[in-house]
Amino acid sequence: MQELLPYVDVNPDKPHDAVVVWLHGLGDSGNGFAPIVPELKLPTSMSVRFVFPHAPVRPVTINNGMPMRAWYDIKSLDFNQRADSQGVRESAQQVKQLIETEIEQGIDSKRVILAGFSQGGVIAYHLGLRFDQPLGGILALSTYLTEVPTLDDEASEANKSTPIFTAHGLYDEVIPCALGKTGADKLSELGYAVQWQDYPMQHNVCADEIQAISAWLQQRLA
Numbered sequence: 001m002q003e004l005l006p007y008v009d010v011n012p013d014k015p016h017d018a019v020v021v022w023l024h025g026l027g028d029s030g031n032g033f034a035p036i037v038p039e040l041k042l043p044t045s046m047s048v049r050f051v052f053p054h055a056p057v058r059p060v061t062i063n064n065g066m067p068m069r070a071w072y073d074i075k076s077l078d079f080n081q082r083a084d085s086q087g088v089r090e091s092a093q094q095v096k097q098l099i100e101t102e103i104e105q106g107i108d109s110k111r112v113i114l115a116g117f118s119q120g121g122v123i124a125y126h127l128g129l130r131f132d133q134p135l136g137g138i139l140a141l142s143t144y145l146t147e148v149p150t151l152d153d154e155a156s157e158a159n160k161s162t163p164i165f166t167a168h169g170l171y172d173e174v175i176p177c178a179l180g181k182t183g184a185d186k187l188s189e190l191g192y193a194v195q196w197q198d199y200p201m202q203h204n205v206c207a208d209e210i211q212a213i214s215a216w217l218q219q220r221l222a
Contacts, residue, residue: 004101005094006030007053010037016049018111018136018221019102021095023053023120025142027068030054033117036205040214048221053098055091055119071119083122083146092127103133111221115139118175118203121166122146125183129192134158137220139213140166142203144175145183151190164194165216167209169201 008030024032030052037050055069062074072087095114103109113136116124121143128138129151138159143166147154164187168180177198184196195216199209 004097005053005056007051007098008034009052010034010050012047012049013044014047016047017107018046018048018113019051019099019107020048020113020115020139020217021051021053021098021102022139023071023095023114023116023123024055024069025118025120026060026070026074029069036210039210040217042214042218043222046218046221048217049102051098051102053095056094058087071123085147088122088126088146091123092130095123095127096131099131109133110136113137113139113217113220115141116143117141117205118143128162128164129159129187130154130156132156132158135162137216138162138164139216140164140183141205141209142168142172142175142180143183144179145186148186155190160191161193163216163220164192165197165213166194167197167199167212169203169206170198171201172203174203 022033034052055071057067058070059065059067060070060074071091073084099112114124114128121140124138124140125145126147128135166184168177170177184194188194197212199206
């Protein structure tokens with residue numbers, strides 16, 4: 001087994017009974033989203049651990065090969081060939097190990113939420129739809145769906161009914177909102193329980209979105 005990804009964690013005041021694994025975007029780190037936990041204003045009655053892994057450092061082709069934290073290489077601006085398939089699968093396997101560690105320590109898989117923003121959302125989609133135990137939910141923010149042709153063969157029956165919350169900025173200048181909506185619509189066509197929401201923002205998160213995420217997490221984990 002590979003060494004677990006390094007991560008930042010935010011723990012409740014009492015032993016946790018649920019986990020949110022939240023994956024950052026290109027060039028960021030686990031520290032980037034950790035401050036969102038208090039902003040979610042989850043009730044003190046909930047006992048949720050947040051885990052924010054750091055992506056591996058790798059050269060990114062479209063950034064002149066500059067090494068940075070990335071879940072996969074981006075070799076082209078063409079979204080049909082944007083995500084490096086091998087990198088997506090390798091990162092998904094590393095995140096899978098993190099989740100399996102929580103399950104081995106006694107957390108019910110149905111009380112694990114897999115979340116991701118941008119590149120992290122690509123991994124959340126990829127892994128969540130293929131994970132072999134039922135998850136509590138998939139949270140995909142400002143992202144897009146990859147590896148669609150293989151999904152029919154690789155999708156796990158365990159997560160065919162797992163709730164998916166996906167949100168996007170209408171003015172996203174990095175990943176067009178239409179691309180995010182196309183992925184959500186595709187999953188709906190395949191019978192997944194997708195909740196779509198867009199916001200008047202760019203490639204970021206906003207206060208209304210954070211409030212909606214909080215409500216969704218409470219619904220899933222209360």
